[in-house]
Amino acid sequence: MEKVRIGIVGLGNMGTGHAKYLVKNEVKGGVLTAICEPRADRLEWAKENLGEGVKLFDNLDDFLASGLIDGVLIATPHYDHPETAVRAFQAGLHVICEKPAGVYTKQVRQMNEAAEASGKVFSMMYNQRTNPLYKKLKDLVSSGELGEIRRTNWIITNWYRSQSYYDSGGWRATWAGEGGGVLINQDPHQLDLWQWTIDMMPKRVRAFCYFGKHRNIEVEDDVTAFVEYENGATGLFVTTTGEAPGTNRFELSGDRGKIVVEDGKLTFWRLRVSEREFNETYKGGFGQPECWKCEIPVEGTETGHMGITQNFVDAILHGTPLIAPGAEGIKGLMISNAIMLSTFTDNWVDLPIDEDLFEQHLQEKIKNSKSSKEAGSFKTLDV
Structure with missing residues (x-):
């Protein structure tokens, strides 16, 4: 060929x-x-x-x-x-x-x-995944430069959408037409990068989704999710389509410092010795590890x-x-579904999720949706 x-x-x-x-x-x-x-x-x-x-x-x-x-x-x-x-x-x-x-x-x-x-x-x-910023971040994490991950925080609130955007199609922002709001429509890239850059999935999630909080829509437009990882690290994911001006800031804290991706730059606050080592050896009072602020050079072009x-x-x-192997598409979606299921059940959700329970809640939402699935689907292709 x-x-x-x-x-x-x-x-x-x-x-x-x-x-x-x-x-x-x-x-x-x-x-x-x-x-x-x-x-x-x-x-x-x-x-x-x-x-x-x-x-x-x-x-x-x-x-x-x-x-x-x-x-x-x-x-x-x-x-x-x-x-x-x-x-x-x-x-x-x-x-x-x-x-x-x-x-x-x-x-x-x-x-x-x-x-x-x-x-x-x-x-x-x-x-x-072709963005040099996130490729470099993944490299720094996987090479051990940041040490063991302690905390992940992503504030992604620069997805502003007006009511007129949602009104432009009857299928938009409906359970039957799209199956969700900001998590399923705007955030799939961030949810993928969240797990891809650190090569870790959360082990459980507690989340709070607000439906039609800022706009006249059925689905979630404001989300705060707290996650825990197997190694004891924690994370926070905050997103909305109703905030202006918005923020896009991804912060990773590790045993050897902190990395922030924001405004097209990657900044590394690098500890000269690991926090763990400093804590074990320091005998003074209010001391802390020596820290260097490093602007990490990022080369390449996003394709x-x-x-x-x-x-x-x-x-x-x-x-x-x-x-981006296709089989990995389920990972970010698993986080998205877990966030939603936590809100549906008002409880912690373990990953992998109970897929039948999530589908049950989703189908109930679809049944009561103001839009029919056909309004947003490829129905004429008999899919």
Whole structure:
């Protein structure tokens, strides 16, 4: 195989963006050959802008069976990601899926099992993993520079959304249309990076989600979550779409200092000796370890969505390791589901979560949603 023929399912904002760089041949070894989209106006746009070499479909079965594609890029509404992926794997195709992996982990676990059984390449569109800031942070943690993690704090409140944004589609910010609010729509990248950079998942969560606190919506728009890790470390995740100006600050405290990622910079307050060693040997009164403030140089360019797609193509053609393996999509979603389940049950939630219990609560929310699932789904593709 010299080229990977890519077909896109879903031509909304994200699918359109992917189509534009693919049709310009900006992904080496990748070529856009097909689009699957039920809306006539979006197919007309594709016909006018993507060229005759891109075959257009309004039916998923025909698209998957066309023989025109080697890999599928899924950019449909959240609920449809897992089932669309399963059908693509069953058709013998590679898959790259937009975030989030799905709405609930039980569904995503089935997708992961189908991927493993197929033996095909499976990637998630976690483009923030290409951000040099977070790549460097992960390197500092994994190399031991920070020592053992003691605390993780992420304040991510710069997701401001007005009421007019939510009013722009009947499916927006509804349980049936999107399956959640800020956690499932805006925060999947941060929830992924939270666990990816430190290579640790929480062992339990206690969270407080507020539904329609700042806007007239069904789902959560203000969240505070406290987590505990196996090694005794703790963490805090604070997010909202109703705050202006917002903050994006990720702080890690370890045995050898503190690292902060904020405003495009990575700052390391590095202890000359570890806190543990200082505590064991110091015999004075109000002393503390000597600390150096270091502005860590961060090299490289964020390649974003196109970088993840290039990595997907390279994995198929050359066996290049994936930046964001698809099976890892369940991790950030597990944290998201745990946060929500803690609020639903008003209690601590252990990870991995009780997936049946979460689905039970979610289905109850969907049943009472003002939107129907069909309002936001790819229903005409029979997904």
